[in-house]
Amino acid sequence: MNAALDKLRADGAGEAGLAAFARRLEQLADPDAGRLPGDELAPVGDLPRLDGLPTDDGGGLAGVAVVRLNGGLGTSMGLRAPKSLVEVKPGRAFLDVIAAQVGALRERHGVALPLVLMDSAATREATLAFLADRHPGLGARDFLQGHEPKLRADDHEPVRWPADPGLEWCPPGHGDVYVALASSGTLDGLLEAGCDLAFVANADNLGAVPDARVAAWARASGAPLVLEAVRGTPADRKGGHLACRDGRLVLRETAQVPDGDASFGDVDHWRFYNANNLWIDLRALRRLLRDDPAGPHLPLIVNHKTVDPTDPDSLPVLQLETAMGAAIGAWDGARALEVSRTRFAPVKTTDDLVVVRSDAYALREDGTLEPCFAGEPPVVSLRDARDLEALERVFPHGPPSLRGCRTLTVGADVVFGRDVVVTGDVTVEGPGEIAAGERLAG
Numbered sequence: 001m002n003a004a005l006d007k008l009r010a011d012g013a014g015e016a017g018l019a020a021f022a023r024r025l026e027q028l029a030d031p032d033a034g035r036l037p038g039d040e041l042a043p044v045g046d047l048p049r050l051d052g053l054p055t056d057d058g059g060g061l062a063g064v065a066v067v068r069l070n071g072g073l074g075t076s077m078g079l080r081a082p083k084s085l086v087e088v089k090p091g092r093a094f095l096d097v098i099a100a101q102v103g104a105l106r107e108r109h110g111v112a113l114p115l116v117l118m119d120s121a122a123t124r125e126a127t128l129a130f131l132a133d134r135h136p137g138l139g140a141r142d143f144l145q146g147h148e149p150k151l152r153a154d155d156h157e158p159v160r161w162p163a164d165p166g167l168e169w170c171p172p173g174h175g176d177v178y179v180a181l182a183s184s185g186t187l188d189g190l191l192e193a194g195c196d197l198a199f200v201a202n203a204d205n206l207g208a209v210p211d212a213r214v215a216a217w218a219r220a221s222g223a224p225l226v227l228e229a230v231r232g233t234p235a236d237r238k239g240g241h242l243a244c245r246d247g248r249l250v251l252r253e254t255a256q257v258p259d260g261d262a263s264f265g266d267v268d269h270w271r272f273y274n275a276n277n278l279w280i281d282l283r284a285l286r287r288l289l290r291d292d293p294a295g296p297h298l299p300l301i302v303n304h305k306t307v308d309p310t311d312p313d314s315l316p317v318l319q320l321e322t323a324m325g326a327a328i329g330a331w332d333g334a335r336a337l338e339v340s341r342t343r344f345a346p347v348k349t350t351d352d353l354v355v356v357r358s359d360a361y362a363l364r365e366d367g368t369l370e371p372c373f374a375g376e377p378p379v380v381s382l383r384d385a386r387d388l389e390a391l392e393r394v395f396p397h398g399p400p401s402l403r404g405c406r407t408l409t410v411g412a413d414v415v416f417g418r419d420v421v422v423t424g425d426v427t428v429e430g431p432g433e434i435a436a437g438e439r440l441a442g
Helices: 002-010 015-028 094-109 124-134 174-183 186-192 212-221 282-291 324-329 350-357 388-394
Strands: 064-070 087-089 115-119 141-144 197-202 225-231 241-245 248-252 272-281 301-306 316-321 335-338 361-363 369-371 379-382 401-410 414-416 421-428 432-434 439-441
Touching: 002 015, 015 174, 015 316, 064 094, 064 174, 087 094, 087 350, 094 115, 094 124, 115 124, 115 174, 124 141, 141 174, 174 186, 174 197, 174 282, 174 324, 186 282, 197 212, 212 225, 212 272, 212 335, 225 324, 248 324, 272 282, 272 324, 350 379, 350 388, 379 388, 388 414
Parallel strands: 064 115, 064 197, 115 141, 225 335, 379 401, 401 421, 414 432, 421 439
Antiparallel strands: 197 272, 225 272, 241 248, 241 272, 301 316, 361 369
């Protein structure tokens, strides 16, 4: 523990970053830290619903800052560039859409609505260059998420990797947002600018548009944090779900499920899943951090990796992380709000990207991502197209029509022609080519 803290201190970490990392190291010493067995949990009853809140003319957005988590590279899609620069519709990347959303809300409601990105060292340069080139008048600013030493899996000593010292470090998960906001000076800056609420969401969730009704409700409730939750579907089986433990809400992630506990994937039982859209009372956050520089006491998530993520035979390591939504169970007075699936359209894989690029969603000029399907969104499974290069080979003319599709499973060595239409539940096995204009129904 001391060696890892010394390494982080020598790297220039401040008091808050050191305190947060020390807490995670202490949690690591307890093999049951963060574990949430299903038999200790109860499902959540009904939540307040967004569609039941009073209407708001947009005034509720005054004093709101938009914080988008932008620290990830598109490695899951075979890229080494910021994921937010991936094109989601012709000529429009994630950041283009976010810029359009913020700009439209500013113009419509006459609010400042500052846009702040939590970047990583890997995404900062390319992101700021992209925004300066394509959205010079947006006035977006950024701050850096923290980083911490990777630990050897065998003895928990900090890793030494002379071949590439940069691989000795890792991000601490998006639960770092609370500490990073403060240690970067961003928290004080936003408060001085008149912001009392931050709407925080992943950059890859284009359904996460600030809603004045939620802002007004959050203020009226006095909650230090409001978490948006959606009704669970089979597509959420790997996402974090809400539950009750000892009379309070908690968030359970897959990494917190003990071995042999099969309860996690029961979406009908747990009902509500984390959309990872949070509303944070900035004054309450400053008070909390004054009392405890490590921030909310978030459960530990231990990720088992190799020191070189491109080499599965390299040294096994541990990366200690936390999830920002877990503050629902750690911050007294935090609340959850049920929202519709339109506010939860994350793009984690090429499977998700195909759906968003297809006609299942329409992108409006104001950046609104509008669902064009009835019921639940289509679920796509591409067995042999896990990166963008492979995706373009499968769909050289763009995605098929998916607005009438429930599920689409595509095997290896399949190529889709132009203007293919998929409806119902369809499985396509390769090798083979789907002719232009063909209708696949199931």
